[in-house]
Amino acid sequence: MNVPFNRVEATPHMVEAVTRSLSSGHWSGDGTFTAQVLEKLHQLMPEPLLLLTTSASQALEMAVVLAGIKAGDEVILPSYTYASCANAVLSAGGLPVFAAVSQETLCLAPESVERLMSPSVKAIMPVHYGGVPAEMDLLMTLCRERGLTLIEDAAQAIGSSWKGRALGTLGDFGAISFHDTKNVTSGEGGLLLVGADRKDLWEQAQILHQKGTDRLQFLQGHRDRYEWVGQGVSASPSELLMALLLPQLEAVEAINQRRLEIVGRYESVMKPLEISRNLILSHSKVSKGGNGHLFFLRFKDAGNAAAFMAFMAARGIDVRTHYQPLHASPQGRGFRHDPVLHSVGDRDLMKCVVRLPMSHHLKDEEIDYVCEVLKDALIHCHTRL
Ligand SMILES: Cc1ncc(COP(=O)(O)O)c(C=O)c1O
Structure with missing residues (x-):
């Protein structure tokens, strides 16, 4: 018998929803399927502002912009993660700093974060590896005590929770992925979460998401036209993808x-x-x-x-194995990292982890x-x- 590593399959509900979206004539973003997806996501995560994106990578990049990361600012993240975490930091001119992970969960180790603290550190980006929560008590306390921004990479963590709270909603920002390696998928897709404690940034986040315009206000009937008002990216996923995602979110x-x-x-x-x-x-x-x-x-x-x-x-x-630690990757070698990562166990993590x-x-x-x-x-x- 052959058993695949992952299986991606369309159910009749998915085919029916995509067919409806195709015949609706609305193929771009921000239509009725997007609204239904957001409604379902709000049931799972009622508190934060939710903005659908075309990937978690993009959501992380937006989070870094909203966090105000500037040239020379440092962001601590696990070395054992996907390149998107470090790319997001670099995209704003920031510097990724690579920390070790705990042996038990392979999530960011708080003691390693403490070792790497410096006045340039402005944010921490834990990854909920495999959808299992990182040690949030310690990491949240660290961020609170030192005034750091907490960006949760919850790419793999749709539907996961920590002490009854959905992962991705604990920090200032969160990112979830709907890539086809994830539990629910639109092929490519993502979600940016802006925390309830960061309502001050919600308007900026919506403008950033809408190509730098106040189009959302226009769509909601608060303006008779929209204009360019700030920094922006093109982030709305197509309605066809949201039609694919909706029946999976319902299940x-x-x-x-x-x-x-x-x-x-x-x-x-x-x-x-x-x-x-x-x-x-x-x-x-x-x-x-x-x-x-x-x-x-x-x-x-x-x-x-x-x-x-x-x-x-x-x-x-x-x-399959998993991530090549970023501090040992060709693009990651020049950045600050925890010296613990040179130990044999950490150096060989990629070769030793099998999924x-x-x-x-x-x-x-x-x-x-x-x-x-x-x-x-x-x-x-x-x-x-
Ligand atoms: C931990 C982590 N963060 C971010 C990403 C990027 O997600 P996406 O493919 O939606 O950009 C991945 C992708 O697998 C991931 O594993």
């Missing part, structure tokens, strides 16, 4: 539940297996508030991770098969020790 609880069920299945293979403790430093768990975005295994040793991947691939199971197949579209028999092979693969790797 987001069920989608996340199914993914968490799969996380639970994989976890149940690991738990009783004494040998996995010799091989693996940490792995995903069914955590409270998570959305089952991914399942990772962090091997102690890169050789065993490679042997594990080869074993799975030979049996038709597509498994298992994950999609709510995976069938029970596919998951059964992955679980069976996972157990054999761990036993195989253990014999190499």
Whole structure:
């Protein structure tokens, strides 16, 4: 049997919605599907201002502009993340500073953030890796005490929460992705969240989102025409994409539940297996508030991770590593970073993290098969020790 790493599938509801949007004649952004998507998102995240974008990368860039990051300002973010986080900082002339991640969750480690503090640091950008919350208590306290802006990269975290609050809504700004690797997807797409405590920036955010114009006021009937009033970007996603997204958002609880069920299945293979403790430093768990975005295994040793991947691939199971740490990437080498990142464990993170197949579209028999092979693969790797 072959099991893909991810599966993207159109349901009849999605086909019907996209067909309706096609025949509506309104293919650009800000139409009725966009309004319905925003309404659904507001049910999940009632407090912040929500602005749909064409990617989380773009939402992060907008957040950095709204945070007032200027040339020479530093923003601390995990080295273990996607390049978009650092690109967003650079786009405003800021400097990314790379921090370590905690072993358990692979999310930004607060003690590393503390080590990197300097008068130039203006913001912290934690990533909720795999849709599991970063250590928000400590990070929020740090930001409050030092007057720093908190930008949450919740790209993978639609429907996740921390102490009952949706991820992406805890900081000054948040970004969520609807890329087709995510739990709900419009192919490409994103969301910018501007926190309830930053209402002072809502008007600027809406102008930024509308190509620097007050068009939103016009659309809402408050003006008889609109004009260029500030800095802007072109961010509204097409109605066709919002039609694709809407039925998935309506099913987001069920989608996340199914993914968490799969996380639970994989976890149940690991738990009783004494040998996995010799091989693996940490792995995903069914955590409270998570959305089952991914399942990772962090091997102690890169050789065993490679042997594990080869074993799975030979049996038709597509498994993947993840981010190359940014401080070790060609574009990231010149920036300030935590010296801890030079330790073997952090340096080899990319080679040691392996993700298992994950999609709510995976069938029970596919998951059964992955679980069976996972157990054999761990036993195989253990014999190499
Ligand atoms: C942590 C993180 N941030 C940002 C992004 C960028 O998202 P998008 O593709 O929507 O721009 C990704 C993409 O996978 C991601 O994993």
